[in-house]
Amino acid sequence: MNSGFLQAFQRALTCPICMNYFIDPVTIDCGHSFCRPCLYISWPNFPVLAKCSECKKTTWQRNLKTDIRVKKMASLLRKVSLQQFLSAEEQMCGAHRETKKMFCEVNKSLLCLLCSNSQEHQDHRHCPIEWAAEECR
Known part of the structure; x- marks a missing residue:
């Protein structure tokens, strides 16, 4: 276009x-x-x-x-x-080469699904980034 x-x-x-x-x-x-x-x-x-x-x-x-x-x-x-x-390339998880689709509300960071289920983030609140983007508006 x-x-x-x-x-x-x-x-x-x-x-x-x-x-x-x-x-x-x-x-x-x-x-x-x-x-x-x-x-x-x-x-x-x-x-x-x-x-x-x-x-x-x-x-x-x-x-x-x-x-x-x-x-x-x-x-x-x-x-x-x-x-x-x-x-965009920078939105890919460096560890898993997955698209970051989740937003960690505790760390205020974007995560791939695998990272959001990791020990580091498993007890944090997460939401799809579409929801987080709308919430920020």
């Missing part, structure tokens, strides 16, 4: 407030989209009149609805980005 196209696609699915892929995206009446939590944080007096951080148009929006299509695309892009990250 053309890297310029991919970057444009990634920007289109990025919230201009938090600069991360959308979570619960909503579109205000000027047409710009934001994560719902970002709007609530950036507009402390919501739902009174507020200015769009992109175009500065004054907006009054009481019934924000989740943009399901944008939400699905952002979710897919997060998964693809995570898969690309995991397939």
